[in-house]
Amino acid sequence: MTSHTLTPLLRKLESRALLNDDDRAAILALPYRRQLVEREAYFVREGERPERSCLLLSGFAFRQKLTSEGTRQIISLHIAGDFVDLQGVMLNLSDHNVQALTRCELAIVARSDIRELACAHPTVAMAMWTDTLIDASIFREWVLNVGRRDALTRVAHLLCEIARRMEAAGLADRLRYEMPMSQEQLADATGLTPVHVNRMLRDLDRSGLIVRTNRTITIKDWAGLSDVADFNENYLHLDQLATEAARMQEMSVCAAAPS
Amino acid sequence: MTSHTLTPLLRKLESRALLNDDDRAAILALPYRRQLVEREAYFVREGERPERSCLLLSGFAFRQKLTSEGTRQIISLHIAGDFVDLQGVMLNLSDHNVQALTRCELAIVARSDIRELACAHPTVAMAMWTDTLIDASIFREWVLNVGRRDALTRVAHLLCEIARRMEAAGLADRLRYEMPMSQEQLADATGLTPVHVNRMLRDLDRSGLIVRTNRTITIKDWAGLSDVADFNENYLHLDQLATEAARMQEMSVCAAAPS
DNA sequence: CGGACAGTTGATCCCGTTCAAGAAACGTGG
DNA sequence: CCACGTTTCTTGAACGGGATCAACTGTCCG
Numbered sequence: 001m002t003s004h005t006l007t008p009l010l011r012k013l014e015s016r017a018l019l020n021d022d023d024r025a026a027i028l029a030l031p032y033r034r035q036l037v038e039r040e041a042y043f044v045r046e047g048e049r050p051e052r053s054c055l056l057l058s059g060f061a062f063r064q065k066l067t068s069e070g071t072r073q074i075i076s077l078h079i080a081g082d083f084v085d086l087q088g089v090m091l092n093l094s095d096h097n098v099q100a101l102t103r104c105e106l107a108i109v110a111r112s113d114i115r116e117l118a119c120a121h122p123t124v125a126m127a128m129w130t131d132t133l134i135d136a137s138i139f140r141e142w143v144l145n146v147g148r149r150d151a152l153t154r155v156a157h158l159l160c161e162i163a164r165r166m167e168a169a170g171l172a173d174r175l176r177y178e179m180p181m182s183q184e185q186l187a188d189a190t191g192l193t194p195v196h197v198n199r200m201l202r203d204l205d206r207s208g209l210i211v212r213t214n215r216t217i218t219i220k221d222w223a224g225l226s227d228v229a230d231f232n233e234n235y236l237h238l239d240q241l242a243t244e245a246a247r248m249q250e251m252s253v254c255a256a257a258p259s
Numbered sequence: 260m261t262s263h264t265l266t267p268l269l270r271k272l273e274s275r276a277l278l279n280d281d282d283r284a285a286i287l288a289l290p291y292r293r294q295l296v297e298r299e300a301y302f303v304r305e306g307e308r309p310e311r312s313c314l315l316l317s318g319f320a321f322r323q324k325l326t327s328e329g330t331r332q333i334i335s336l337h338i339a340g341d342f343v344d345l346q347g348v349m350l351n352l353s354d355h356n357v358q359a360l361t362r363c364e365l366a367i368v369a370r371s372d373i374r375e376l377a378c379a380h381p382t383v384a385m386a387m388w389t390d391t392l393i394d395a396s397i398f399r400e401w402v403l404n405v406g407r408r409d410a411l412t413r414v415a416h417l418l419c420e421i422a423r424r425m426e427a428a429g430l431a432d433r434l435r436y437e438m439p440m441s442q443e444q445l446a447d448a449t450g451l452t453p454v455h456v457n458r459m460l461r462d463l464d465r466s467g468l469i470v471r472t473n474r475t476i477t478i479k480d481w482a483g484l485s486d487v488a489d490f491n492e493n494y495l496h497l498d499q500l501a502t503e504a505a506r507m508q509e510m511s512v513c514a515a516a517p518s
Numbered sequence: 519c520g521g522a523c524a525g526t527t528g529a530t531c532c533c534g535t536t537c538a539a540g541a542a543a544c545g546t547g548g
Numbered sequence: 549c550c551a552c553g554t555t556t557c558t559t560g561a562a563c564g565g566g567a568t569c570a571a572c573t574g575t576c577c578g
Contacts, residue, residue: 046493065399065403073407093496119382122377122378125385126374129384133391136346136394137354139402144332146402148331182523183526193568195525195526195527195567196565198527230327451535454535455535457558461558
């Protein structure tokens with residue numbers, strides 16, 4: 001049972017709230033369908049009425065919006081274990097696109113099944129709510145990044161975020177990972193042009209903070225890089241569970257009552 | 260009972276999900292404390308551990324983050340009826356600041372009371388979840404606005420968003436409202452400088468799309484303005500309730516079972 | 519080997535910034 | 549009600565960070 005397909009989902013939700021055995025069983029009992037999708041495939045399209053949500057079992061994905069002129073802004077990244085498009089469970093119209101960055105394995109779950117789970121298991125609902133709140137926190141940091149930081153800082157910040165999230169997901173070392181994005185995609189994520197992203201990467205390389213070999217990023221000086229990146233990892237809320245456990249004891253609210 | 264202080268909260272949540280009488284009673288039974296705060300006052304500070312949430316009874320507020328260099332980015336606006344800082348109910352560390360834009364009346368509710376409400380009333384939990392998802396959708400649009408649109412479009416987009424949200428909240432006509440923000444704040448919301456915001460407003464004025472008298476914005480040509488603004492209101496999810504009701508019928512999930 | 523795509527570099531341009539100074543609006547106290 | 553200081557708005561002039569355009573290199577894959 002430990003190798004159940006939905007184990008990554010269970011892990012994710014357990015990192016968001018304190019679940020009991022009943023909650024765990026209900027999560028693993030979710031009906032799902034496995035699917036493999038190619039690079040560039042759309043999971044969700046703007047304007048659609050979502051009927052299902054996608055759990056990323058492997059690979060990378062990103063959220064994206066287009067202006068009327070056709071320029072693209074990447075809004076966020078998603079890595080294996082992320083429940084992409086959880087907001088489609090409650091919102092009735094999709095306001096952006098979600099696309100595969102690499103080839104992805106998915107577990108597809110019906111929206112109605114997630115709603116039933118949430119209704120029957122309040123703690124699971126709160127774990128999913130928390131997950132979407134962390135997404136929102138990342139969006140806020142990206143508004144700041146794109147709105148008020150210069151080009152070098154923006155690029156460095158994105159490198160730090162990817163490093164830290166991949167480390168937290170157990171996918172790579174913080175100091176060495178393979179960049180899943182092309183420079184054009186980095187540009188769309190930072191609100192820059194591919195040409196200028198290239199120059200900023202070169203500058204980071206020349207100043208000795210990183211080394212690039214093909215798509216592998218090696219961070220030579222984490223403190224130095226996160227300094228030029230103005231990177232403070234609080235917004236990723238990676239320690240949510242630890243602080244949650246501590247605070248539940250203080251408050252003894254919703255304390256794991258068997259449902 | 261119709262003039263209960265928390266009626267705006269009830270209205271807000273009823274616009275997010277289909278509540279039953281029991282849910283309504285539980286919302287109005289929330290313990291709260293009224294407070295009046297001055298312009299510039301902080302509701303939440305980055306790095307704090309949130310213990311309470313604020314319902315805006317009157318006035319305007321905004322979310323904000325600072326870079327290490329001290330430049331400010333405004334992340335979103337909030338108007339009377341908004342439950343600011345709902346994300347503080349689940350997240351244990353605040354990742355941004357929330358500040359009063361004008362003098363505000365607040366109803367302050369303890370975090371633990373909201374959690375208890377959410378545990379006991381799944382539909383209310385889902386309404387609050389939905390509310391935070393709509394906030395997140397607005398953040399996404401702002402990433403696009405600040406990342407990929409030119410200055411004129413950014414400013415026009417913000418004018419459209421404020422107009423449409425004030426209209427939806429019943430606070431003003433879509434075509435005429437009093438701008439609650441200074442040009443410096445508009446600049447921090449659009450990722451521009453105050454000087455350039457001023458020029459863009461002048462250009463919108465000269466081209467006949469808007470007229471400004473002091474802080475009053477009169478939109479002379481909504482279609483024209485929303486066209487230069489690249490404004491598509493889907494991201495505000497203003498019709499969430501209507502589409503929700505329609506879809507609940509299709510699916511009959513969580514169908515208002517008396518709790 | 520060849521064709522497509524990603525990355526790299528240089529030269530030039532322009533949108534938005536910066537700096538500065540004056541005008542209007544606002545709040546406060548007399 | 550006006551006088552006065554402060555904040556906000558407005559406009560001009562010069563500058564610069566990043567965009568744009570264009571050419572070349574490297575790499576992957578058939």
